[in-house]
Amino acid sequence: MMDALSVSQSASNRPDSAPTAERARLLVTAAALVDADGRILVQQRPEGKPMAGLWEFPGGKVEPGETPEEALIRELKEELGISTHKSCLAPVTFASEPLGDRDLLLLLYICRKWTGVPRLHHASPMQWVRPAEMFSLPMPPADLPMIGILDALV
Numbered sequence: 001m002m003d004a005l006s007v008s009q010s011a012s013n014r015p016d017s018a019p020t021a022e023r024a025r026l027l028v029t030a031a032a033l034v035d036a037d038g039r040i041l042v043q044q045r046p047e048g049k050p051m052a053g054l055w056e057f058p059g060g061k062v063e064p065g066e067t068p069e070e071a072l073i074r075e076l077k078e079e080l081g082i083s084t085h086k087s088c089l090a091p092v093t094f095a096s097e098p099l100g101d102r103d104l105l106l107l108l109y110i111c112r113k114w115t116g117v118p119r120l121h122h123a124s125p126m127q128w129v130r131p132a133e134m135f136s137l138p139m140p141p142a143d144l145p146m147i148g149i150l151d152a153l154v
Ligand SMILES: Nc1nc2c([nH]c(=O)n2[C@@H]2O[C@H](COP(=O)(O)OP(=O)(O)OP(=O)(O)O)[C@@H](O)[C@H]2O)c(=O)[nH]1
Pocket: 028, 029, 030, 049, 050, 051, 055, 056, 057, 058, 059, 060, 061, 099, 104, 106, 140, 141, 142, 143
């Protein structure tokens, strides 16, 4: 019987199989910050950036040499001025989605404990919303399957 591995090996060994172009991977970490009321912070992507106007979770790219948690702690500090710790970041889910000419891998953590009051350093709007309210917010395609998971969890 053929398992998944032998199927992919036999496909790539086919003499007529065309070489596939390498696509760069974009590793991004984001946080669902949950307040005492069960609401989650979302921020609007600023004008001039791809997907401007869509609402997303705070976070950003993992830089070389960083763990996803280190990157997320850094981004939360830089973007919102709040501090948290690895032990306060629980992995929730991930999304794998083409993004332009790259493949986005988005890791979502839930965080209920931080110090400081989240304030966006750039002028874009942010809001605290219940997970069910996110279903009617315009969000990036990668985020959409995450809403139901948060709705069941928070
Ligand atoms: N932070 C965050 N990024 C997301 C989410 N969903 C999603 O598709 N992304 C994508 O993941 C990438 C995050 O990288 P980033 O925040 O460092 O990059 P950026 O495009 O905002 O700006 P930059 O390249 O100028 O830093 C963006 O392409 C963004 O569109 C999300 O919920 N949160």
